[in-house]
Amino acid sequence: MPRKFGEIAFTPEVQAAQEQRGSRQTYERYITNGPANDAITPKMEEFIAQLDGFYLGTVSSNGYPYIQFRGGQPGFLKVLDEKTLGFADFSGNVQYITVGNLSGNDKAFLFLMDYRHRKRIKIWGRAKYVEGDLELIERLRVPDYPAEIERAILFHVEATSENCPQHIPIRYSKTEVEAMMAPLQAQITELEQQLSQRNFTLMSAEGSRLPEGQAAR
Numbered sequence: 534m535p536r537k538f539g540e541i542a543f544t545p546e547v548q549a550a551q552e553q554r555g556s557r558q559t560y561e562r563y564i565t566n567g568p569a570n571d572a573i574t575p576k577m578e579e580f581i582a583q584l585d586g587f588y589l590g591t592v593s594s595n596g597y598p599y600i601q602f603r604g605g606q607p608g609f610l611k612v613l614d615e616k617t618l619g620f621a622d623f624s625g626n627v628q629y630i631t632v633g634n635l636s637g638n639d640k641a642f643l644f645l646m647d648y649r650h651r652k653r654i655k656i657w658g659r660a661k662y663v664e665g666d667l668e669l670i671e672r673l674r675v676p677d678y679p680a681e682i683e684r685a686i687l688f689h690v691e692a693t694s695e696n697c698p699q700h701i702p703i704r705y706s707k708t709e710v711e712a713m714m715a716p717l718q719a720q721i722t723e724l725e726q727q728l729s730q731r732n733f734t735l736m737s738a739e740g741s742r743l744p745e746g747q748a749a750r
Contacts, residue, residue, distance in 0.1 A: 577654060582608050616690050654693060654694070657690075662686050663684060
């Protein structure tokens with residue numbers, strides 16, 4: 534069990550709930566002896582590079598959490614170093630709830646999901662938006678992705694935790710389904726061509742056996 538995760542997530546109220554339900558002693562032992570897990574590992578970086586979307590959580594000034602899905606081409610969430618993630622903030626519905634929330638409270642949360650492989654990673658940290666930094670925006674830009682970039686968002690990692698796959702449904706994206714279907718579609722096309730050629734050959738052979746002047750029906 535990651536130590537930093539427990540230090541952030543296990544508030545006094547959470548610890549009280551664990552105590553009442555019999556799990557506090559187990560988690561206390563895990564947190565005391567567990568690794569820090571407060572940085573992005575090479576394995577996690579590989580996982581992040583394949584994502585085409587994630588969930589970003591922020592907190593409003595009235596205490597309500599706000600969860601927003603962010604999507605783009607695989608690789609748009611970038612690992613800048615072992616403690617920093619960054620992504621381009623594309624133009625959207627211009628509500629600016631995330632921007633407003635980060636202006637008052639920089640605590641944030643990333644929920645990374647891979648439904649195909651039933652894997653998820655949770656990341657706690659602090660985030661900020663950066664406007665007008667063209668060099669940073671270019672660093673976060675995804676080639677050939679036409680969306681307009683309004684700003685950059687940087688996420689400082691404080692704790693990470695990987696979850697077990699229990700209860701995660703298996704889902705495939707359109708791109709993944711197309712990739713899996715491509716070999717089958719190619720095989721179908723090849724079989725159709727072979728069948729068409731065979732029918733043509735049979736018709737030609739039948740026509741050659743007919744008496745002179747009699748057409749095949």
